[in-house]
Amino acid sequence: MKILSADQTRQADQATIQAEGIRSDELMERAATALTSWLMERVAPDEPGQIHVFCGPGNNGGDGLVVARQLHEAGYAVRVWLLPATKHSADFTINRQRLPAELPCAELNPQKLPRLPPHTIVLDALFGTGLRRPLTDDAAAVVKHLNKAQARIVAVDVPSGLFTDAPQPADSVVVQARHTISFELPKLSFLLPQNAAFVGQWHVLPIGLNTEFIHTVPVDNYYVDAVFLAGRLPQRSQFSHKGTFGHALLLAGSRGKIGAAVLASRACLHGGVGLLTVRVPAVGYDILQTSAPEAMALTDPATDFVTELPDLKPYAAIGIGPGLGQEAATRDVLEQLLRAAKVPLVIDADALNMLGANRELLDLLPPDTLLTPHPKEFERLTEPARDDYHRLELLRDFARQRRCYCVLKGAYTALAAPDGTLYFNSTGNPGMATGGSGDVLTGLLLALRADQRLSPLDAALLGLYAHGRAGDLAAEETGQAGLVAGDIARFIGPALHKLTTLPARL
Numbered sequence: 115m116k117i118l119s120a121d122q123t124r125q126a127d128q129a130t131i132q133a134e135g136i137r138s139d140e141l142m143e144r145a146a147t148a149l150t151s152w153l154m155e156r157v158a159p160d161e162p163g164q165i166h167v168f169c170g171p172g173n174n175g176g177d178g179l180v181v182a183r184q185l186h187e188a189g190y191a192v193r194v195w196l197l198p199a200t201k202h203s204a205d206f207t208i209n210r211q212r213l214p215a216e217l218p219c220a221e222l223n224p225q226k227l228p229r230l231p232p233h234t235i236v237l238d239a240l241f242g243t244g245l246r247r248p249l250t251d252d253a254a255a256v257v258k259h260l261n262k263a264q265a266r267i268v269a270v271d272v273p274s275g276l277f278t279d280a281p282q283p284a285d286s287v288v289v290q291a292r293h294t295i296s297f298e299l300p301k302l303s304f305l306l307p308q309n310a311a312f313v314g315q316w317h318v319l320p321i322g323l324n325t326e327f328i329h330t331v332p333v334d335n336y337y338v339d340a341v342f343l344a345g346r347l348p349q350r351s352q353f354s355h356k357g358t359f360g361h362a363l364l365l366a367g368s369r370g371k372i373g374a375a376v377l378a379s380r381a382c383l384h385g386g387v388g389l390l391t392v393r394v395p396a397v398g399y400d401i402l403q404t405s406a407p408e409a410m411a412l413t414d415p416a417t418d419f420v421t422e423l424p425d426l427k428p429y430a431a432i433g434i435g436p437g438l439g440q441e442a443a444t445r446d447v448l449e450q451l452l453r454a455a456k457v458p459l460v461i462d463a464d465a466l467n468m469l470g471a472n473r474e475l476l477d478l479l480p481p482d483t484l485l486t487p488h489p490k491e492f493e494r495l496t497e498p499a500r501d502d503y504h505r506l507e508l509l510r511d512f513a514r515q516r517r518c519y520c521v522l523k524g525a526y527t528a529l530a531a532p533d534g535t536l537y538f539n540s541t542g543n544p545g546m547a548t549g550g551s552g553d554v555l556t557g558l559l560l561a562l563r564a565d566q567r568l569s570p571l572d573a574a575l576l577g578l579y580a581h582g583r584a585g586d587l588a589a590e591e592t593g594q595a596g597l598v599a600g601d602i603a604r605f606i607g608p609a610l611h612k613l614t615t616l617p618a619r620l
């Protein structure tokens with residue numbers, strides 16, 4: 115799915131209105147109807163207490179007024195509160211007039227805000243994508259009051275006070291919603307860790323915005339779901355052979371961290387690689403051969419860490435990093451690899467740390483290299499970020515400047531492509547924040563980079579998605595707390611299988 119900016123969202127609304135020849139209040143009715151249905155599926159009409167709808171002066175408030183009317187007509191007890199304002203949008207005014215006289219509706223008195231019993235359902239329709247500056251005065255007072263009330267807040271489109279797609283002062287007053295219900299497409303602000311406490315769980319409801327506009331509008335950010343990936347992982351042809359899926363080389367492991375090499379190897383094998391050779395120090399030979407017997411061990415002459423780069427000729431893709439350690443001799447191996455490699459590279463963990471500690475090596479990165487840092491590792495490659503937005507800009511710049519694909523691991527893991535586009539992954543769960551999860555990702559990405567059928571972008575997107583999906587499938591069996599990295603590796607097969615069986619869009 116595309117992620118539109120606030121301006122583009124407005125343009126999409128306009129394009130829809132024009133293409134369908136409808137009025138803007140009809141589109142508002144459509145959006146609100148979707149939201150009303152969402153609420154009615156979750157709240158019974160005889161739920162004790164009233165649903166309090168807080169409306170601002172613009173079209174976000176207009177949405178709130180429509181939902182209030184519709185809920186009232188469906189037999190719910192509803193009360194509307196209006197933020198004092200001198201100017202109202204046209205569709206707000208139309209829908210203010212459409213409120214039935216018997217529906218309680220009053221202007222808020224900021225000096226005497228209504229008492230809300232705990233667990234009251236509150237619809238936050240104060241501000242949406244039209245917010246231009248942080249909330250102050252009356253609006254800020256109302257939002258603080260709502261946050262204090264321990265209400266069950268459902269935000270319309272965006273939690274009021276949150277900017278849709280831009281950084282804002284850290285002390286901004288923002289609604290802390292339990293759910294945020296947005297229309298058609300998600301918003302960039304929903305995907306940032308710094309906004310999690312405001313957005314709560316977010317949902318996107320289709321409202322039939324103009325598909326041609328959405329299809330053609332250029333964007334910098336995508337949200338990668340199953341639909342986005344449909345058709346990108348082809349079924350295996352009858353005539354495919356080991357060469358089709360490539361022979362991968364993995365350089366990994368050091369004394370005490372051979373497990374990282376094992377996890378990455380298993381993930382690479384489950385990821386469908388044709389053949390896998392693993393360069394481990396001698397201490398890892400028995401461990402690797404017993405715990406990943408499908409892989410070939412190519413042991414280093416040294417006992418405890420990797421000191422020599424093997425001949426690279428046989429390999430279609432090379433991964434380096436998991437459990438590698440940062441000995442000087444290993445750093446030299448990394449440098450030799452960067453200088454010699456003619457095939458796709460996947461760089462992770464200690465290999466990233468060595469790049470961070472020796473930034474001159476970054477100049478050697480072959481184009482289309484895939485790097486998989488978590489935020490701390492990424493900062494070692496660049497600089498400390500001021501906030502989540504700044505970190506994303508650093509990520510974009512890094513990928514552009516180095517002509518590489520760079521991942522930023524976390525909830526909604528981001529991938530930056532060399533053209534600066536960001537792709538946010540939709541799968542995964544907090545159970546995956548466990549040791550070895552990154553090693554599994556590296557192995558899986560290595561397998562997909564070795565797959566001769568996939569572009570660098572598709573390999574990376576499919577790998578990130580399947581890794582998260584495997585974690586989700588595993589967590590269904592183990593629970594999130596019980597999940598270990600090996601479980602993720604075990605479910606890579608089913609996760610990829612689900613991707614190959616998605617019908618491609620014609």
Ligand SMILES: NC(=O)C1=CN([C@@H]2O[C@H](COP(=O)(O)OP(=O)(O)OC[C@H]3O[C@@H](n4cnc5c(N)ncnc54)[C@H](O)[C@@H]3O)[C@@H](O)[C@H]2O)[C@@H](O)CC1
Nearest residue numbers: 127142145172173174241242243244245246247248249271
């Ligand atoms: N345009 C359309 O056709 C549709 C719009 N929709 C709704 O419309 C919303 C956007 O509506 P608007 O563009 O009217 O914007 P909003 O309703 O988000 O807010 C605009 C109003 O708030 C004021 N304002 C902005 N920042 C403020 C601040 N910091 N303190 C106090 N007042 C401030 C503006 O002067 C304006 O009066 C969306 O979020 C969505 O909820 C939906 O109904 C779908 C269709």
Ligand SMILES: [K+]
Nearest residue numbers: 238241272274
């Ligand atoms: K809102």
